Amino acid sequence: MKLVVVSAGLSVPSSTRLLADRLAAATARHTPVDVQVVEVRELAVEIAHHLTNGFPGRALSAALDAVTGADGLIVVTPVFTASYSGLFKSFFDLIDPAALTGKPVLIAATGGTARHSLVLEHALRPLFAYLRAVVVPTAVYAASEDWGAPGLAERIDRAAAELAALMTGLTRSDAAIGSNAVTGREAGAGSAPDTADALRVVPFEEQLARLGAA
Structure with missing residues (x-):
């Protein structure tokens, strides 16, 4: 980053x-x-x-x-x-x-x-x-x-x-969206990518907790 x-x-x-x-x-x-x-x-x-x-x-x-x-x-x-x-x-x-x-x-x-x-x-x-x-x-x-x-x-x-948590959270979200998009294409034209988790807004406190546990 x-x-x-x-x-x-x-x-x-x-x-x-x-x-x-x-x-x-x-x-x-x-x-x-x-x-x-x-x-x-x-x-x-x-x-x-x-x-x-x-x-x-x-x-x-x-x-x-x-x-x-x-x-x-x-x-x-x-x-x-x-x-x-x-x-x-x-x-x-x-x-x-x-x-x-x-x-x-x-x-x-x-x-x-x-x-x-x-x-x-x-x-x-x-x-x-x-x-x-x-x-x-x-x-x-x-x-x-x-x-x-x-x-x-x-x-x-x-x-x-706090800054590191925000930067890390946004980067992971972008990566998840890209990964789901690839999965959807590989599954075939009839399958739509599941972006529910990728687009989930992660609360700031949860991001800080994850960073502290890393």
Whole structure:
């Protein structure tokens, strides 16, 4: 499975990138994934050109394809003026509104104070709900005082487990649908594939329980 991490940090080194890397590593501990990181900072000029002339550069085009083709996303932004950064928003403004439909997304943010933690719920979650992505229940915010303090590692692991469960559940459903379709063809023209089980919606709690038992 392909996991794409979108990090919108502006500095080097970046606490935003550090949080993104920890979330990706935690997800990889729960399920095998190929991780690709998109550093939005490196695409700033191409994003500006695309917004003004309508044509993406080569690096930006590759990044957009990676995001839309991923099995799951981790998106992390620094907090500016009580919201996500303008560069972060500009990047996702370039993605077709239907391209993230049903895609599992873990949202996270970093900031200088814990007072900005609600940015996850009043800005990031509504953005990806509008894009019809499936946002995992646990969002992760890391203020300056959270690094090295109790609690952050547990939040990271819980959110990563939820993302892994969603990614694994969707992949298994796709495989089951494909398998049933083949079975139906092999059975002959008069037999229809049994897709009842393949199309069954697996409750999120059941997915987490299966992941924990694996």
